[in-house]
Amino acid sequence: MIEAEKLTKYYDKVAAIEDVSFTVDKGEIVGFLGPNGAGKTTTMRILTGFLPPSSGTARVAGHDILTDSLQVRRRIGYLPEAVPLYTDMKVAAYLEFVAEVKGVERRERRRSIGQIMEKCRIVDVQRVLIGSLSRGYRQRVGIAQALLKDPEVLILDEPTVGLDPQQIIEIRQLIKELSGQSTIILSTHILPEVSMVCQRVIIINDGHIIAVDTPENLTARLQSSAKLLLTVDGPVGQVEEALTRLPGVLRIEPKDEGKAGDAAVSFIVESERSRDLRREVSRLIVDKGWGLLELRPADMTLEEIFIRLVTEEHQEVRG
């Protein structure tokens, strides 16, 4: 559905993105992950035809973004990062305007706007000026305008930024509901969001794509060992020593979370990747008469993966 080919964009002489190529299949939800300033917004603006690439091109639904921009724009719904809306218009009037310029049939308009307002839960603010809406409502109006005319491709730039936790959950739910109908690209710098919503992740840093994979595969690929998080009520030195002697344990890393006067200590126990040491560890603790407070597998979070990937890349560049 989306094919980007060696997209490069220079602002003056600084490259915002360089040789960015990727494809997104029909119906997929793909997350664009990267720190601020990595080139997410630039890439999205290029795909929507708002910015021209310095070189390279992309096709959306088979139409070239440069030579066939109008056809591309007919097929996308776009939510820019800053959610720029006409603050002097009322919600319903604004959506009416968007429906008109997007070419929603006159007879369909009312019904289609009503449906989308319901989906985005903005029915009760439809007569309110956009300028007096809260950030969360504005975001939803922004998503609503993107959804009009049932676009084949949805491009959402940081759709959950600036929202409260409840709203974030609602928006994520909404995006999940949309999967299947539309192909969705969304950008974020919040890692859990990607693993929750997206089927595939494109990690971008400093204008380069450094990894493209499913969240699960990324975790598996970068995890060389299995990790357990263990919290024990017992003497630190003895616990550590006993654990080291346990067969299969590679490394023990105390996790400094205990407050002063608190007897409980936490460790990260690393073992060979294929071995599950939970039984052995728990038996050991119980046999020694210490208190076993917590024991769970500690998977690498996307944060760690991200940091790992970024540092790896830096090492490559230096080496």
Added chain:
Amino acid sequence: MNVLSIFKKELRSYFASPIAYVVLTIFALLSGYFFYSLLTFFSLNSMQAAFNPAFSQGLNASEWIVRPLLRNIAVTMLLLMPAATMRLFSEEKKSGTIELLFTYPIRDWELLLGKFLAALALYAAMLGISLLQLLMLRVFAPLEWGPILSGYLGLLLLGMAFLGLGTLASSLTENQIVAAVGAFGVLLLLWVIGWSTDAAGPTLGPILSHLSIINHYDSFAKGTIESKDVIFYLNFTILCLFLTLRSLESKRWRG
């Protein structure tokens, strides 16, 4: 179709902001004052003519009221037109709404035309207000409708040229003040450039006179419609809109 949508949206936002009300009110105030002062001056002279018939030579409402009134309205437009056009593109750039607008399936010329026509509609409303005064005058004095109609056609064309330049200025900056002051400055310069016609010599003189944006209005005021003047205003407007279109497109290749 898109032109109509943009037109409606722009017109609505004119009236959602104070701009339309301020511009219309100030226009009504100024043109009302012009009308009042011209009318009292005319009636004073008419009274004198009653005692001294020599005064009544060439004393008629069209010459004494209508023509100067329309000319004064043209001067007022110098100030009000830049105020009417300054927000057209600048505001969208400043608030970022242009990003969404440019990613909707709207052609650049549809966007431009919709916005330009909305500004023109606001201008037409102003002319409508001034026409009410003439209808009022019609009750007291006989009027020649020929020069009035040609005068209004001239005002319409002049206003289009003003709006065109204002639209261009607005597309070049995201600051509304800069757009307004820039448009006003250029329009004023084009207005006064005709003053130096006589001093400029036989080659430069006619060029300056032709460039002068108000000189072309004179024929309309006298009640004649000269094609060269109509063409001047239309050309001026089209050139401005063409340059605006280029300036909008440049967004796509300049980034």
